[in-house]
Amino acid sequence: MIHNPVLRGFEPDPVILRVGDEDYYIATSTFEWYPGVRLHHSRDLVNWRALGGALDSRRLLDLSGVPDSGGIWAPGLSYADGLFHLVFTVVDTYAEGWKDLPNQVTTAPSIEGPWSDPVPLHGRGFDVSLFHDRDGRSWLLNMRFDWRPEHDMFAGIELQEYDRTSHKLLGQPRTITVGTDAGVAEGPHLYRRGDWYYLVHAEGGTGYEHGAAVARSRDLFGPYEPDPAGPLLTSRHDPTLELQKAGHCSLVETPAGEWYAAHITARPYTERGRCVLGRETALQPVTWTEEGWPRIAGAVPTVTVPAPDLRPAPFPTPPTTDHFARPILGPDWSTLRRPADQNWLSLTERPGHLRIHGGQSPVGRRTPSLVARRVTAPRCSFETRVTFDPRTPDHLAGITAYYNTRNWHYLYVTSTDDGSPALHVLSCEQRTRTAHPVQVPLPPGTSVVLRAELDLPVLHFAYDTGDGPVPLPLELDATVLSDEAADEFHDGQLRVLGFTGAMLGLWVQDLDGAGVHADFGYATYQAVAE
Incomplete structure (x- = not known):
């Protein structure tokens, strides 16, 4: 069984990735802490070991002067061309209606590095991720931030082509969705299954109204139809759930075709009270309906869930x-x-x-x-x-x-x-x-x-x-x-x-x-x- 949270304590915004048939990785946000972008490894989705962080030097990351809870927000980890691709936002400011949001990309032949000198991308928004399509083209996703007082700060999910050879963005960005009525569309991840593109994104903010939504389209640029069943995952309707603030999902498929969602969760000390452990990472099984929609049972997080059909692979217990x-x-x-x-x-x-x-x-x-x-x-x-x-x-x-x-x-x-x-x-x-x-x-x-x-x-x-x-x-x-x-x-x-x-x-x-x-x-x- 998987016992949630699988990553305990301050481990938010998980992006999960499978490389080959055996290795699974999760990257999480680190904000003002070094090394930037925490990395974790598993071979069975049950047992996880910390690898430390990817961005461990000023060559790779400068956090000098960033505000509390600034710095690294919601990284994106992917694999293509025999390289790990890590995209990340370094939030220099976020208060009083403004955000300075430089986004960068770095690559490495191994999850343990060495990581290349980061290349600037853009500063239009945060929560960046890369999608590598079947035709060999890659696309950068992010939420679009709008600073203007009369506009919604969360202006939708944006897509722009990224050239993996030149490390440059191509063409112009396009907004592919503005999300659902829950608002605050962010944390986008794009997947392709069959003839459909599936866009999974966070919604509802980072607190107790948090959730994850999914939409799909047969065309990369949309229009994207939201799942008519509602959120993929949320705790917002039930304050008695042990796992609260559930949302911000990313998906992974095992070689046997089993799907899982890695997501944010939190365990308050009292009902809807303070969360001293911060936002943690949990896993939920995902099934697919006959109509082709991904679903988490009840759309709510569960503490104990079935593990995939993988050989158990425990790691040595770290010394105390x-x-x-x-x-x-x-x-x-x-x-x-x-x-x-x-x-x-x-x-x-x-x-x-x-x-x-x-x-x-x-x-x-x-x-x-x-x-x-x-x-x-x-x-x-x-x-x-x-x-x-x-x-x-x-x-x-x-x-x-x-x-x-x-x-x-x-x-x-x-x-x-x-x-x-x-x-x-x-x-x-x-x-x-x-x-x-x-x-x-x-x-x-x-x-x-x-x-x-x-x-x-x-x-x-x-x-x-x-x-x-x-x-x-x-x-x-x-x-x-x-x-x-x-x-x-x-x-x-x-x-x-x-x-x-x-x-x-x-x-x-x-x-x-x-x-x-x-x-x-x-x-x-x-x-x-x-």
Whole structure:
């Protein structure tokens, strides 16, 4: 059986792809986090392993200065000419009625690279994907964004020819549909089955009204007829479903002719409440009617569904503790707004440790020093041992439960005014900081174990200087680490979006530029089975 979500935690906007008879890949959005575009591999659609991200250097991706939940939106992954083709949008701005949306394409002979220098495409919209037709021609799809105040921002799904040899767009774009009455047509993927072209797209926005629709045409350019049965998938009509916000589908066919849809979903802590784990990826079987329409049973997401007739292919279980014994970060780690390079971190300067050189403040968007991993379960823990020698209150290092620059909790080592090290706790919710009444003196020159325990809706911190763990007397609201808490509107204008999910990580600040660093001896993440 397939147990959903198959990719847990912050793993939205899945595009699924089969290459050959055995290998399946899913690419997901990463927004302001490196490496850009998370990649996952499976041979049976049940067991998945993280491969890390495709865009792991500034040559491939520049996220410096992007807003919270900007950066990589809804990539497209396809395969042609013996190459993987990755198209993606880097959202530089999205607020107050404007969006700057450069789209690019890169290719690689292997899913693990090397990826070619990205080539610019256009900036008319986002959620790009490539469709490779039987005649050898390729087509780029995207939603069309319209900035004009008197127009609908979501102006329809656009199609334009793409030449795979020259990496250039040909001809003029054409709008092939404006979607259904649900509105907000985006996330398009095009498929061909028999004599029909099938257009699958998201609708209804990214929240609880989210869904996926399908339309078809015998002509590539339409007109596209919507499925008369309504949405292909949605949770909007039933708040009791365990999997909410279902939509944004992409399809894959097995060699035996079985079809599956990969889609967004979310698991709120309370009914239609906050989703701390962010938007996740699930799979649903797809059948075809006699009339030739794809259908998901009941058009609703199910937690447990039948697996395809493929040989089971489990992967080794990843270790819960990273001892930082390898020269590069493992695939579960992400870094904020700058790639994991020797300019600010090292796994070799002190063997068996991750050394992180201090970066910008928690609101800095160019050179923050945060290494984090996704929260994948409502109950989990995160622990590390940090060695740090702060000299002023401008030097901080510790662990964070993080959503974005405006929403986080932080347990950190810093210096008091007289130069003595101490533990402090700071929280931030929608830009409002709270310094908690905690100050634990630490012996100079020693390391300390820091621990975070998440048990929704509460986050607890603890520390250990060698005499056993000491819980801190704080019950922190973990639901501020959610999409819903992150969304901000002012005077009717969108200012901040919440598209990611909760992260647990290692954070270091050097606010006076003194060159301080912290050494982390290990990191243990344990999720409690659900």
